[in-house]
Amino acid sequence: MLKFKYLSNKKLSSMNSKGRMEEILKLIKEENIILIDGRLNSIDEANLIRETMNSINDEFNGLEIGIVHDNHEHNLITRIKHNIAKILIGESTGLTIIGPAKIISELKQNPESIEIYFHKDYINKYSKGTGKNNIKKK
Amino acid sequence: MIAKLKTVFMDVWDTIFADKRIFKLGIYGAPNSGKTTLANRMCKDVINSDSEFTDISNIAHETRKINVKEKLLVNRNGKKIEFDLIDTPGIATRIDYEVFVKAGMNNKEAKQRAREATKGVIESIKWLDNVDIVLIMIDSTKNPLNQVNLTIVGNLEARNIPFLIIANKIDLKSGKLEKIQQAFPKYKVIGISAKFSKNMDDLYDKLIVMRKKVKR
Numbered sequence: 001m002l003k004f005k006y007l008s009n010k011k012l013s014s015m016n017s018k019g020r021m022e023e024i025l026k027l028i029k030e031e032n033i034i035l036i037d038g039r040l041n042s043i044d045e046a047n048l049i050r051e052t053m054n055s056i057n058d059e060f061n062g063l064e065i066g067i068v069h070d071n072h073e074h075n076l077i078t079r080i081k082h083n084i085a086k087i088l089i090g091e092s093t094g095l096t097i098i099g100p101a102k103i104i105s106e107l108k109q110n111p112e113s114i115e116i117y118f119h120k121d122y123i124n125k126y127s128k129g130t131g132k133n134n135i136k137k138k
Numbered sequence: 139m140i141a142k143l144k145t146v147f148m149d150v151w152d153t154i155f156a157d158k159r160i161f162k163l164g165i166y167g168a169p170n171s172g173k174t175t176l177a178n179r180m181c182k183d184v185i186n187s188d189s190e191f192t193d194i195s196n197i198a199h200e201t202r203k204i205n206v207k208e209k210l211l212v213n214r215n216g217k218k219i220e221f222d223l224i225d226t227p228g229i230a231t232r233i234d235y236e237v238f239v240k241a242g243m244n245n246k247e248a249k250q251r252a253r254e255a256t257k258g259v260i261e262s263i264k265w266l267d268n269v270d271i272v273l274i275m276i277d278s279t280k281n282p283l284n285q286v287n288l289t290i291v292g293n294l295e296a297r298n299i300p301f302l303i304i305a306n307k308i309d310l311k312s313g314k315l316e317k318i319q320q321a322f323p324k325y326k327v328i329g330i331s332a333k334f335s336k337n338m339d340d341l342y343d344k345l346i347v348m349r350k351k352v353k354r
Contacts, residue, residue: 042292049231049289050263053256058249062232065285101232109283 002033002103002118009038017044021051028063028100029055036096039067048098060100066107066114069094160209161352162268163221163345167275168286169228172306174201176275176332177225183338184210201227202251202258204265212342219342219349226265227258229286266293270352271300271345278305278313278329282321291322300351302344305329309336 005027012020020040025048027034040048045065052062097107097114103122108115165173205225212219233255238248274290276282282305294301305318308329315329328344330337 042289042296045285045289046263046266046293049229049286050260052231053233053259056233056252056256058235061234062230065231067285067288101234107285108281109285111283 003031005032005034007034007036009036012036012040017047020044021047024048024098025051025055028098029060031100031103033097033099033103036098039069039094039096060102062101064099064101064104064107066097066109066116067094068109068112068114159349160220160222161270161349162224164224164226164265164269164272165275166226166262166266166272166290167228168277168284169230171228171275171277172332173228173275174205174225176273176304176306176330177205177207177223179332179335179338180210180212180223181207183335183342184212201225202254203227204258204261212345214339214342214346217346219346221271221345224265224269226262227255229259229262229290230255231285233259266297266299269299271302271348273341274301274303275306276303276318278307278315278318279310282318287321291325300348301325302341302348303327304341306332309334 007023007027012023015023021044024034048063048065056062097116099107099116103118104116105119106117108117165177167173204227207223207225210221210223212221233252235245235248235252238251239245243251272290272294274287274294276287291301291303303318303322303325305313305315305327307313308315309331313329313331315327318329319327326344328337328340330341332338
């Protein structure tokens, strides 16, 4: 079974950076794949990598992050609206996927799509008895 | 005569103001993108260093500590730049000691390397606050849109640090400069082969121009 956990941008925005990192890492260590509406800011992304490195041990080997977002150029008014929203509620456009490296072998991202490759061992473990396997292996 | 006077004047100018113009040049990127190969190449190219940085290998996380070479001097047709070169450990979101075991290390060595690699990543991130210009090394044979590259670009933008995207390994058949340029359309990408010293002059010319953006 794969567990997807939704984390709202609103909830994350109400926390400080340390709180956001703790929340994300807690869910990742519980083997959840996290979906966030929007994206972390760059500084948070670097903090997340740093905190992940601090947490690595024999059991936890890190995470994979992928982001899809609108990469198109917009006119001035749309950009202003977007920047105001960004200041008020954080970066709410796009979608962020964060998963444990133990489960996800690779996240291939393009501006408008993400391919998730799961570890073969993980798929074999959890698809036992179902006879079904619709996710990509690598 | 005028040209000779100009050269003499420039030499005197360089002697007086050289120290003030030294900047910190960081090389950042994912593991195995060629950061240390570039650092070694630059050490060979500059006019005042004859030693290389560190060893390179095909196993990821060969560089696990920040390495600094001070006061390297590049002279391009009379235009000089002087910088401290900082070779950083590769940034990664995952480090698995089993990968090192598969590469031939015993369990103890592999775990030690993994521990050092995690510290190296943390150091690299910390050093973002200490660099003036960054070269982001991207392996042009791989998909450039990975989170490490995006996070480095985003952090340099947020900190207002000028950077140059380097598509390395363009000597390889699978090296695709245009793919890197498409992934980062807002920025100028320079394709090089650090290993075979291809297009290094372009890189130095660009650095001379970028030097002016450093605010100190």
